[in-house]
Amino acid sequence: MEFYLQLFISGLVIGSIYSLVALGFVIIYKATKVVNFAQGEMLMAGAYVCFALTVQAGLPFIASFLLTLAFSVLLGLCIERLILRPMIGEPIISVIMVTIGLSSVLKAVVQFFWGTDIRVYPEVLPTEPVMVAGVPVAPVYVAAFLLSLLLFAAFTLFFKYSRYGIAMRATAFDQQAAQSMGIGIKNIFALSWCIAAVVSSIGGVILGNINGINIQLGQLGLKVFPAVILGGLDSLLGAAIGGLAIGVLENVCGGLAKDLLGLGGFREVSAFIFLVLILMVKPYGLFGTRHIERV
Amino acid sequence: MQGTCGLFHTSYASESQLLPTSFQRWRFGLFFAAYAFCPLFLDAYDLSVLIMIHVAVIGAVALNLLTGCCGQISLGHGAFVGVGAYASAILSGLGLPFLLALPAGGLVAACVGMFFGIPSLRLKGIYLAIATLAAQIIIEYLFLHWDGLTGGSNGMIVASPDLFGLAIDDEPGHFWLSFAVAALVVLAVSNIMRTRPGRAFVAVRDYYLSAEIVGVNLFATKLAAFGVSSFLAGVAGGLWAHYVMYVTPEMFGVGLSISYLAMIIIGGMGSVQGSVFGAIFITLLPEFLTFASGAASDVLPGLSDSLMAMKEGIFGLVLVLFLIFEPEGLSYRWRLFKAYWKLYPFAH
Numbered sequence: 162m163e164f165y166l167q168l169f170i171s172g173l174v175i176g177s178i179y180s181l182v183a184l185g186f187v188i189i190y191k192a193t194k195v196v197n198f199a200q201g202e203m204l205m206a207g208a209y210v211c212f213a214l215t216v217q218a219g220l221p222f223i224a225s226f227l228l229t230l231a232f233s234v235l236l237g238l239c240i241e242r243l244i245l246r247p248m249i250g251e252p253i254i255s256v257i258m259v260t261i262g263l264s265s266v267l268k269a270v271v272q273f274f275w276g277t278d279i280r281v282y283p284e285v286l287p288t289e290p291v292m293v294a295g296v297p298v299a300p301v302y303v304a305a306f307l308l309s310l311l312l313f314a315a316f317t318l319f320f321k322y323s324r325y326g327i328a329m330r331a332t333a334f335d336q337q338a339a340q341s342m343g344i345g346i347k348n349i350f351a352l353s354w355c356i357a358a359v360v361s362s363i364g365g366v367i368l369g370n371i372n373g374i375n376i377q378l379g380q381l382g383l384k385v386f387p388a389v390i391l392g393g394l395d396s397l398l399g400a401a402i403g404g405l406a407i408g409v410l411e412n413v414c415g416g417l418a419k420d421l422l423g424l425g426g427f428r429e430v431s432a433f434i435f436l437v438l439i440l441m442v443k444p445y446g447l448f449g450t451r452h453i454e455r456v
Numbered sequence: 457m458q459g460t461c462g463l464f465h466t467s468y469a470s471e472s473q474l475l476p477t478s479f480q481r482w483r484f485g486l487f488f489a490a491y492a493f494c495p496l497f498l499d500a501y502d503l504s505v506l507i508m509i510h511v512a513v514i515g516a517v518a519l520n521l522l523t524g525c526c527g528q529i530s531l532g533h534g535a536f537v538g539v540g541a542y543a544s545a546i547l548s549g550l551g552l553p554f555l556l557a558l559p560a561g562g563l564v565a566a567c568v569g570m571f572f573g574i575p576s577l578r579l580k581g582i583y584l585a586i587a588t589l590a591a592q593i594i595i596e597y598l599f600l601h602w603d604g605l606t607g608g609s610n611g612m613i614v615a616s617p618d619l620f621g622l623a624i625d626d627e628p629g630h631f632w633l634s635f636a637v638a639a640l641v642v643l644a645v646s647n648i649m650r651t652r653p654g655r656a657f658v659a660v661r662d663y664y665l666s667a668e669i670v671g672v673n674l675f676a677t678k679l680a681a682f683g684v685s686s687f688l689a690g691v692a693g694g695l696w697a698h699y700v701m702y703v704t705p706e707m708f709g710v711g712l713s714i715s716y717l718a719m720i721i722i723g724g725m726g727s728v729q730g731s732v733f734g735a736i737f738i739t740l741l742p743e744f745l746t747f748a749s750g751a752a753s754d755v756l757p758g759l760s761d762s763l764m765a766m767k768e769g770i771f772g773l774v775l776v777l778f779l780i781f782e783p784e785g786l787s788y789r790w791r792l793f794k795a796y797w798k799l800y801p802f803a804h
Contacts, residue, residue, distance in 0.1 A: 196582045247780045253581045254529050255779050258721055261714055262775035269769020383593070383710075386586050394582070430597040433590040440575055440587050 166296050168412040174302040174371070176408020177309035181364035182381060183388040183400035184316065185357030191333040191395045192353035195245060195256050199264035200361055201382015202271075207233050207362020208369040208378060209271050212280050222285050226366060230359050237358030241351045268379055281373040305367040312363065313401050316356075320397065325352060333395070384411075387432040390439055393449020402447065407432050472650045474643075492635065495628035503627035505743055510634035511696045512735035514641045516719040517728055518688030521645055523717070524726035525654065526681035527661030528576050532569075532588035533689055533716045535595035538708025540565035540690020541697035542599065542606055545614040554617035554624075554698065558637075562690035568595070569686020576678045580664075592710050599705035611704030614697050630699050637695060641688055646728050648684070657681055658726075711768075718771070722778050724785025733786040741774065742767055 182200050189197050210232050214225030244263055248256050290297035320326035331339040332349045340346050368378065388407045392399020415428025445451045465471040475481045495503055519533045544561025548554055572591035576584050599606050606612065616625040617633070624633055648654045656677045659667035668674050697703045715738055723734025745767055782789065 196585070244776060244780070251779070251783060254523065254585075254717075254725070255721065255783060257529070257582070257585055258717055259776055259779045261717075262772040262779070265768045265772030266776065269766050269772065273766060273769070383589070386589065390583075390586060424601065426597070426601060430594055433593045436590045437575070437587060437594070440579060440583060440590075444579060444583055 163296065165413060165416060168416045169409055170293060170296055170298055171302070172409035172412030173405060174305050174408070175412070176405035177306050178364045178368055178381070178404075179384055179388045179408050180401045180404025181309055181312065181367075182361050183385045183392065183404045184313070184397065185360040185364075186385050186389055187392075187395060187397055187400040188329075188353050188360070189357045190389075191397075192329050193245070193350050195248075196253075196260065197357065198257060198260040198382065199240075199267060200357070200385055201379040202264040202267035203233070203236065203358050204361040204365040204368070204381060205271055205374070205376075205378040206236060206267055206365075207358070208365030208374045209275055209280075211362070211366045212282060212369060212374060213275070215283060216280070222283070229362055229366060233358040233362040234355045237355035238351055240358070241354035245354070246347070246350070264379065264382070268376065272376055277376045279373045279375040280369075282369045285370060299371075301367075301370050305371065308363070308367060312360065313397075316360075316397065325349075329353060384432060387436040387439075389446075390436055390444075391446055393446030395450055396446070396448035399446055399448035407435070410435060474646055474650075488639070492632070495631050500627045503631050505739065507627070507630050507634050507699055508696075509736055509739045510631075510638040511692050511699070512716075512719065512739045513638045513732050514692035514695070515689055515716050516723070516731040516735040517642055517645050518685045518692065519716045520720045520723075520726065520728065520731040521648065521657070521688070522681050522685035524720050524731070525649065525661060526657040526678065528573070528678055528681060529581070529585040530588045530682075530685070531585050531710070531713050531717070532572060532591040532595070533685075534708050534710065534712030534714075535592040536565045536569045536686040536689040537693035537696070537712065537716075538599060538703075538705075539568045539595065539686075539693065541693030541703050541708070542612075543690065544694030545612060545697045545703050546605065548615055548617070548698070549612075555619060558691060558694040558698075561694040562687040565690025565693065566683045566687035569689070570679055570683045573679050573682030573686075576682065577675045589710070592713055596705060596709060599708065606703075606705070609705060611702050614701050614703060616701060617698045634695050634699065637691065641691065642728060642732065645688070649728065653677070653680060661726075715771070718775050722775070722785055724787035727785070727787040729790070730785050730787030733790065737786065738771075741771060745770060 182204055185203070186197055186200050189195055207229055211225055211229040214220050214228055215222055218225070220228070240263065244259060245256075248259050285301075290299055291303060292298070293303065320330055328339070328344045329349055329352065331342065331344060332346055336346055339349075365374070365378065368374070368381075384407065385404075388403040389400055390403070391406060392401070392403025411428050411432045414431035415426075418424040418427035418431070439446065463476060465476075470476065475484060494506065498506070515533065515537055519530065522528050522530055522533075540561040542561075543564035544557045547560050548557035552560065572588060575587045579587055600609055602608075616623060618624065619633070624630060649657075656667065656672045659670065659672050660674060660677050660681075664674060667677075693708075696707075719734035719738045720731050721734070722737055723732065724730030778785070
């Protein structure tokens with residue numbers, strides 16, 4: 162039983178990272194209706210930049226973390242301006258393919274600078290485990306989980322009360338109406354890409370502190386799809402809950418499959434089997450907006 | 457028609473001809489005749505590239521039927537190619553003759569493709585893309601972990617094909633075989649596009665609601681598109697497997713699906729000719745990079761290694777640039793090129 166509790170808790174931690182990546186995905190989808198297949202590579206870029214600043218340039222962790230965030234803002238701006246803005250009004254398949262192309266470009270750039278080896282972050286947090294519900298858990302896991310919660314609280318408040326957050330929600334709701342009320346749609350698009358890049362690079366830095374980073378990190382971007390489909394493609398709360406749920410689900414399913422059936426590697430695929438089931442039963446997810454069509 | 461300026465159709469049959477003018481018929485005939493003699497003066501490596509182009513052409517034309525003509529985005533095409541490859545490899549391993557194992561593999565792929573096409577009844581656009589991505593990952597998992605059938609991560613050996621007692625085990629043989637199949641597939645898909653089902657595909661793509669109102673059964677049409685497309689993908693996979701003589705799960709990853717999508721986009725969505733161009737372009741791109749890095753290694757010795765590492769990145773870059781600057785694809789460029797020469801030198 163303790164084994165499953167352990168799986169549950171590590172599922173929550175990995176799930177909180179999925180939530181962060183899903184949050185970035187949902188922000189972009191909500192504001193610009195672009196499906197971003199490069200979310201995982203944006204996470205990877207952030208993780209590598211933070212690694213380079215901490216280890217290769219020797220900066221203190223906090224400073225390099227802040228610089229990474231600044232870099233992500235720049236990355237988000239560049240991607241939006243150079244690649245996504247020419248694609249406004251193009252069919253959905255072209256937009257999907259442009260983000261797929263972007264993901265392989267980002268991956269190649271990272272590979273060019275840092276190669277394919279696993280890189281390990283220096284220890285930032287103490288290593289002796291803390292006890293959570295009677296299970297020893299590494300402090301970095303707790304920190305990751307708390308940081309994700311904090312970010313979600315911050316973004317919820319941002320979207321509810323701040324001027325820009327309200328403008329972003331208005332744009333998501335109806336672009337023309339928002340524009341006629343004096344909201345600069347282009348700025349909103351740029352802002353949403355910036356936020357998405359920042360959020361996912363935070364996820365990358367957390368992940369780097371847990372496992373170290375390598376070129377396969379971008380694969381994580383595929384895992385956001387089960388999370389966002391479960392939560393609903395355009396719901397922030399859905400992204401949070403969907404990410405956590407998928408993280409726990411795949412860990413527990415993987416453990417169960419190994420224990421009961423002796424199947425290896427089931428963890429990777431369970432989330433996608435679940436995804437197909439959700440799409441069959443409830444395609445708009447738990448909290449997504451339903452598009453009602455009468456035929 | 458002789459002596460007139462321009463092309464005037466006087467019957468529906470003449471309008472829907474694949475090659476309406478005698479010049480086009482001569483051009484195609486001469487090109488094919490010349491192309492069929494390639495094995496006489498090309499070496500084995502060049503022929504292997506051409507064989508991979510034939511396989512890619514089949515796969516791209518198949519995906520174009522589904523995504524370009526019927527508008528159903530599929531990120532699982534690579535997995536369907538894989539299903540065909542494994543199925544035909546297993547069947548020919550059981551002693552079925554190659555000529556039966558190849559279409560049988562296609563049929564298995566068609567069944568799998570139609571199964572994963574069922575959600576397309578309710579899902580559109582991005583949801584369908586994600587559903588087919590899930591199909592890709594689930595099928596890949598099965599390739600890797602259904603050890604008894606697929607040989608797991610070690611893959612399996614495939615016997616070389618055998619046509620009426622004639623063993624096909626060298627490059628020229630495979631060249632003619634894959635060329636014949638690719639030409640048949642291109643002809644078949646071009647013909648599908650000018651029949652009722654083909655026009656139904658286009659109607660569903662353009663606006664599903666009006667398609668249904670003019671009497672197109674949406675579900676049957678979408679399912680048919682998935683079925684035909686996966687069948688042809690399976691045939692491509694079978695040819696590929698029998699050429700390289702082994703199959704492993706890595707061959708049919710999500711990267712393959714993406715490169716097929718890239719082929720139809722770079723070629724020009726919805727055009728059979730465009731898919732052929734795209735398949736040629738994407739297959740030749742790594743060959744060109746190898747050539748360029750080899751040529752550059754004299755000048756810049758470090759460049760060739762890094763260029764090989766950048767292969768995927770350059771592929772992505774080409775894709776992005778095409779989407780931004782040439783969204784209509786190569787077939788559009790080809791049409792412009794032909795229009796330019798049509799009235800040369802009186803261009804205006």
